[in-house]
Amino acid sequence: MSADATSHAPGTTINGVSPQQRTIEETLTDTVLASFEKCEDPRLKDLMQALTRHLHTFIREVRLTEAEWDAAIAFLTAAGHITDDKRQEFILLSDVLGASMMTVAVNNEAVGNATEATVFGPFFAEDAPEIPLGGDIAGSASGQPCWVEGTVTDTDGNPVPNARIEVWEADDDGFYDAQYTDGRIAGRAHLYSDKDGNYSFWGLTPTPYPIPHDGPVGMMLEKVGRSPVRASHLHFMVTAPGLRTLVTHIFVTGDPQLEIGDSVFGVKDSLIKDFVPQPAGTPTPDGRDLEGTGWARTRFDIVLAPTGA
Template identity: 55%
Template sequence: MDSERAAREQAVTDEVVASFGGAGSDRYRELMQSLVRHLHGFAREVRLTQGEWDAAIAFLTRVGHLTDERRQEFILLSDVLGLSMLTIGINMPASAGATESTVFGPFFVDGAPEIPLGGDLAQGAKGTPCYVSGQVRAVDGAPLAGVRVDAWQADEDGRYDIQYEGDRTQGRGWQRTGGDGGYRFWSVLPTAYPIPHDGPVGELLTAAGREPMRPAHLHFKVAAPGYRPLITHVFVDGDPYLRSDAVFGVKDSLIGRFTEHTGGTAPDGSPRHGRWTQVTLDLVLARQDSS
């Protein structure tokens, strides 16, 4: 590219960057000026064509049209581009001994029901019964009582309740830890499933030759005053998609052992008939001011 053309292109970038110079917020100015530099740099690096730009605008428009209170296509886009996990890494640096964070995902719903300790989170969701338990504690080992623990998951068909027609609530709920920091509930054994791929994000994956699969997992969201909020999963050991998660969310420390049983007595003392499983996962929180 000749120097005259390069100068003209740089002048456009410089003009746009300067237009944000009078922003009332230093942070807003920093974000927007950096965004402009990187976007313009990308366009120059790949020599973006008008047709490609039009296709990108059409793609983002479809992402927006598909997003509603039941489906978040923008979160899916962020997830499959790895931006969600990168943002988590930036904002939740590793704290020795604390449970690692992973992606939030698009299927959390406000207003899930409260489940008593030892209660039924599945609420009719299809699948092999699974007893889930553990302790919420601080890095120093102190149990954290009265902490809210949200959990949600797909059923054995790989679908969340909000992916079904109608107004069902299954496979999700929350409870508060007991005096020993413990939480416990019955749910179903998680199964692998594809992220929604019938929309523009699915087209992106297909064009890239990528699979839409997520390994089997159970979501957790934990919040306690004075501690960093925790968004995490427990993944099923041995799942074939652990090394090819469509949203890059797997961390070795989050792979749990789901023990299989037939009949017998469950940890809560209830008699069981047929196949059931159990997993234990302690959720360890870092203090808000820790680095």
């Protein structure tokens, strides 16, 4: 990627372009930048000027053809037309370009040993039921039962009691409850850590699922030879007073999609956990009778960063 690194720098961007042409292009960028100088909102001005610089440098660097510009307009138009209350193609586009994950990264800067954040995804719901410690989030969602346990602490190792833990996941057909039309609430719940910061619940062993890929984003992924599938994961959102809200997933050691590549780049090594298979008949931690089916167990210790970090 040395070519990438150098070609992003000014003065090295444009190869084989005459000085006359180069002046024309640079003057155009300066004119567009200057057009935002009257903006009274300094942050908006910075954003528009930075967007202009990167967009112009992109076009100049790749020497974008008029046919490619037409294709980009057609792509955005198609994305706009498939987008409605249920489908959000622009978020998918941001996701598959890693722009969503980069936004998460810059808004959740690394703080020592604090648990890393990842993408929020489109399937969180405000109204998930509350379950007690050790309760089951599955409802009618199908899949292998999975015992999940851990502690919530701050970055100094102090337990965080009463942290609100939202968890949600797809069933083993790869669908969230909201993707069914019957109004079910399944595969999601919230619970609270106990006085020592401990939590536990029954979920489902995560399985892979594709992002919606029957639209322009899916077509782009196919053209570039990329999989639309997300690595298997279980979503968490953890909130506690005085601590930074954590939005993250855990992933599954050995999931082949980790090698193929998560379609939205949500994976961090620190978030890949062992989901240990338990043969049918293995006693469960809470004495639950699983009627002769196998299950799995995993541990996820959550470390919350200080607020404002």
